[in-house]
Amino acid sequence: MNSDDNEKAREAAEREGITDTRSLPPLHAPVVPLPAEVSEAFLRTLLEVVPDALVIIDSAGRIALGNSQTEGLFGYPRSELEGLPLEDLLPERFHAAHMLHREGYVASPRTRPMGVGLSLYGRRKDGTEFPVDVSLSPLLLDDELHVLGAVRDISARRGLEERERDARETAEARLALLQLILDELPTSVYFVQGEEARLVLANRAAVTLWGTEWPTGQPMLDFLTTYHIRLFDTNGQALPPAAFATLRALREGKTVFQHQEVIRHEDGTSLPVLVNAVSLDQHLLAGLESGGGNRQISSAEPAALVVLQDVTPLKEAEQLKDQFIGLVVHELRNPLAALKGFATMLLRHSEGSKGTALTSWQREALTEIDVATDRLNRLTEDLLDVVRLQAGRLVLSHESIDLVDITRRVIEQMGQRSDRHQLTLSTSFSHLQARVDAGRIEQVLANLLINAIKYSPAGGSVEVTLQLLPGGQEALISIRDQGIGIPQAEQAHLFGRFVRATNGQAYGISGTGLGLYLCRELVEQHGGDIWFESTEGAGSTFFLRLPLSQSISAPPGEDPQI
Numbered sequence: 001m002n003s004d005d006n007e008k009a010r011e012a013a014e015r016e017g018i019t020d021t022r023s024l025p026p027l028h029a030p031v032v033p034l035p036a037e038v039s040e041a042f043l044r045t046l047l048e049v050v051p052d053a054l055v056i057i058d059s060a061g062r063i064a065l066g067n068s069q070t071e072g073l074f075g076y077p078r079s080e081l082e083g084l085p086l087e088d089l090l091p092e093r094f095h096a097a098h099m100l101h102r103e104g105y106v107a108s109p110r111t112r113p114m115g116v117g118l119s120l121y122g123r124r125k126d127g128t129e130f131p132v133d134v135s136l137s138p139l140l141l142d143d144e145l146h147v148l149g150a151v152r153d154i155s156a157r158r159g160l161e162e163r164e165r166d167a168r169e170t171a172e173a174r175l176a177l178l179q180l181i182l183d184e185l186p187t188s189v190y191f192v193q194g195e196e197a198r199l200v201l202a203n204r205a206a207v208t209l210w211g212t213e214w215p216t217g218q219p220m221l222d223f224l225t226t227y228h229i230r231l232f233d234t235n236g237q238a239l240p241p242a243a244f245a246t247l248r249a250l251r252e253g254k255t256v257f258q259h260q261e262v263i264r265h266e267d268g269t270s271l272p273v274l275v276n277a278v279s280l281d282q283h284l285l286a287g288l289e290s291g292g293g294n295r296q297i298s299s300a301e302p303a304a305l306v307v308l309q310d311v312t313p314l315k316e317a318e319q320l321k322d323q324f325i326g327l328v329v330h331e332l333r334n335p336l337a338a339l340k341g342f343a344t345m346l347l348r349h350s351e352g353s354k355g356t357a358l359t360s361w362q363r364e365a366l367t368e369i370d371v372a373t374d375r376l377n378r379l380t381e382d383l384l385d386v387v388r389l390q391a392g393r394l395v396l397s398h399e400s401i402d403l404v405d406i407t408r409r410v411i412e413q414m415g416q417r418s419d420r421h422q423l424t425l426s427t428s429f430s431h432l433q434a435r436v437d438a439g440r441i442e443q444v445l446a447n448l449l450i451n452a453i454k455y456s457p458a459g460g461s462v463e464v465t466l467q468l469l470p471g472g473q474e475a476l477i478s479i480r481d482q483g484i485g486i487p488q489a490e491q492a493h494l495f496g497r498f499v500r501a502t503n504g505q506a507y508g509i510s511g512t513g514l515g516l517y518l519c520r521e522l523v524e525q526h527g528g529d530i531w532f533e534s535t536e537g538a539g540s541t542f543f544l545r546l547p548l549s550q551s552i553s554a555p556p557g558e559d560p561q562i
């Protein structure tokens with residue numbers, strides 16, 4: 001083939017849409033003429049050394065030579081193979097197209113793959129078909145144009161491709177079905193993957209909730225930054241990403257239930273939401289793997305299904321309820337103050353020489369009124385604190401106080417309430433300064449001591465210890481009783497509002513379940529912590545960690561390691 005022929009071949013290739021012309025001979029490359037002295041026997045030997053099925057086709061389209069791989073692949077003995085029109089190796093539906101191609105090829109021969117863009121099939125002697133790749137090269141033999149064809153059985157590769165395509169289509173169909181179902185839900189749902197929470201899919205309600213569409217494949221923080229969306233906690237503090245329920249589910253691999261978050265949009269509007277982020281089991285993802293494009297899912301990465309519930313109506317109802325409680329409690333305060341005041345006055349008066357002496361039942365009745373009004377006062381104050389906390393109106397006034405002193409004082413006050421309990425304080429410190437709201441810390445300590453007494457109906461010791469935590473920057477107060485303890489199964493929720501353990505109620509011990517809730521809120525607002533250890537029937541120890549004003553070293557003899 002001269003250079004003109006090559007040029008034409010290239011043009012023809014381009015006309016046929018073959019853009020990758022690397023398989024064509026370079027410009028000016030001639031058709032390879034075989035030297036006249038190459039014998040047929042030598043040519044046959046040459047064909048045999050190649051693993052592919054090779055055929056040499058003459059200009060009339062008949063097989064002039066074929067190697068044993070071709071015999072094996074198509075099931076023809078060589079005696080039948082040679083002289084056979086090439087069409088016989090193709091299924092009938094390709095015959096017409098092949099004739100046209102062959103004519104075109106004779107007119108502009110060049111090396112090329114055959115049937116680019118087509119799924120080519122070969123046909124065996126027994127009529128069965130199999131997918132093939134065919135590559136053709138022009139060859140001059142005895143001055144006559146021949147074509148060398150290499151045929152490769154690609155059944156295995158095609159099978160793999162088909163399986164991959166089927167898996168992709170199934171995964172995409174499943175995702176599409178999931179999308180359809182989720183779109184019908186009124187709550188917002190999205191599905192994220194990877195530690196950076198790339199979106200796989202989100203339903204329609206989620207778009208409304210975020211106020212904009214979160215593009216699939218985009219990591220959560222990129223999305224929030226792009227659209228100036230911020231997340232806050234219920235106290236109005238900006239949430240760090242590590243605290244987002246979605247990211248926690250992905251990074252810690254655990255399900256986060258009922259996490260309250262507030263979404264603040266770019267225009268300043270806020271939406272309180274309750275988030276449930278369910279960490280998905282890897283084997284659940286296997287059925288969704290290989291979905292295409294941005295929805296690429298891999299079972300090797302963590303994934304989570306996140307449900308966001310808009311709780312605006314609930315919050316509004318809660319606010320109304322808090323306002324109502326606040327109103328009632330305010331109205332109760334005055335009559336309660338009057339009751340307490342008069343009961344105290346009558347008791348004092350009757351004690352002195354001036355007043356009329358009371359009979360013993362009258363004194364008992366007045367003492368009952370005095371104690372009951374104290375209890376009612378505590379209840380109303382607790383309720384007011386809850387309302388203040390909910391509204392973010394509980395303000396602390398910090399001052400420098402001595403923790404040892406305050407603890408001792410509260411122990412003394414509480415010790416007077418019961419003669420069946422022995423309250424003790426053990427500490428190696430004479431002073432430990434902390435900047436806290438003294439009234440609130442007294443309230444916390446009193447609450448814990450009242451509980452220790454109240455939930456030890458048989459009496460016993462209540463041991464308070466005050467220690468320094470390693471590092472010298474925090475104090476640890478522990479209050480240990482020998483009371484009824486707290487059932488294991490109920491311990492996790494004990495700091496919730498109105499939560500009471502069943503054993504206390506079974507003993508007929510009254511309470512509201514507000515004390516521990518308030519203790520935790522107050523301690524956390526001081527930058528501290530509260531927790532407990534308890535065994536049902538054996539007693540409880542409550543721990544209180546509070547930051548000190550300044551770091552101090554342990555006194556002589558004190559081991560700072562607790």
Ligand code: ADP
Binds near residue numbers: 455485494501511512
């Ligand atoms: P209450 O007004 O019911 O005492 P708290 O919020 O102070 O409310 O406590 C919540 C619940 O925790 C109590 O109802 C009780 O079941 C349990 N509890 C608290 N302290 C103790 C304790 N020292 N020993 C046993 N149970 C306790």
